[in-house]
Amino acid sequence: MSLTTLRCTIDGPVATITLARPDKLNALNATMHAELRETLDACERDEAVRMVVLTGEGRAFSSGQDLTENLPRDDQGRIDLGPPLARDYNPLILKLANYSKITVAALNGPAVGASMNIALACDIVLAARSAYLQEAFSKIALVPDAGGTWILPRLVGPKQALALMLTADPIPAEEAQGMGLIYRVFDDESFPVDVAAFAARIAQGPGLAHRLTKQAVAQSLSNSLEAQLDLEAQYQREAGFSHDFMEGVTAFREKRAPRFEGH
Template sequence: MAELLVETAGAVRTLTLNRPARLNAFTASLHAELRKALAAAMEDEGVGVIVLTGSGRAFSSGQDLTEDLPRDADGGIDLGPALERDYNPLIRQIVGAPKPIIAALNGPAVGAAMNIALACDIVLAARSASLQEAFARIALIPDAGGTWILPRLIGPKRALALMLTAEPVPAEEALRLGLVYKLYEDATFPEEVAAFAVRLAQGPGLAYRLMREAVLASSGNDLETQLALEAALQRKAGVSLDFREGVAAFLEKRTPRFKGR
């Protein structure tokens, strides 16, 4: 059985973690498949939006702890190589992607899977979904970018509380905290996600890329630097075919037909 399912519908590429018997826990092979599929989607000009979701009743339970992990000279488990080989490249790939990535939480996103989801641009959740920084339960610290992403989303105090307590955050609470953008009923979740992704994929792809670039840079810029970056990126947007189409559609009172350039 394939560990990752890849499906394309129009301009939407859906990547489904497919280890339901293990709650879609990550292994080295699943990581490799996912990174390969993400790279292919980013290079495919016909793909406008990427959706990452899980099969069965979970988004992902995080790292598969039954996997044969590297050991140090004394025989103890060494988690460093797995992070450097698998998780860190994946987070860099997601955060630096030129196209919007939607995390569709069909169920719990636990441990590293929570942080992979939060690295995506938009998080949609089924009502039964939850997020959990479960690392403290096995005496580890959050990884996969969690200590960088979560404090920036909800502040250091609240982020540290979620890390220290390892308490699950139900979807409704995650929505209130701003970790989730929209919440849907379980029964209609796949259809709602598909419709949302289609609408997003019909948007201006070049502007999306520039928005992502600006937001990513903002965390390290002061106001003046960010204003200068906005001006430079807006120049690029202003000479695009999409901008011309957007203005024409506005004046003609019709729906724009963006081309992503």
């Protein structure tokens, strides 16, 4: 696969996708979207990959949509943002929401506008201490997109989400961690090493159990308690039949670290 706006490296079970337009603060354009979808598809097909890390090159995770891109216009000559959302952002958010493998957004720097919501669509968010999140849409008289009006209220509540959207206030990494938007904050100097160690630890875990847990949490948002209990029983039976469960029990009895194979 020939990539011009991002890089993909694979280290054991971890694939790292790096947004690589540092001169544009990794602003998203149509080419980057197409390459990102293609790369995510390839990682999903690769049975050796258990986790995908999404990060940025240089000073930013991403500054959001590249407003210098040649955007479509309607018959009155006005910029029409509907087609890029339908073609690029909506499919990407749905892909991340339904992705079969664990995804980690590693915020090496600011995640602004749509890129904040792309990060929040990942399963886990890690951040360098100097990073921040920002729903910057109101600064240019736009409505939050890329799933922001759906994801953010579910994470921090509708009132907090609305305030963050209307003010477009930047949220420093440590403050975002306190709000539940970021799982862990690492020092800038050690960030790449800390992210790699975190990803390796999760990727070496029981892959099937992780996938089932991810699915169960996602379905819990719309399930009743009774439906969720039934779902847990279904998934637990599946996990209980797995090689990794037997390995986990054996390792526990033998007082050693388990060697999970992901099935």
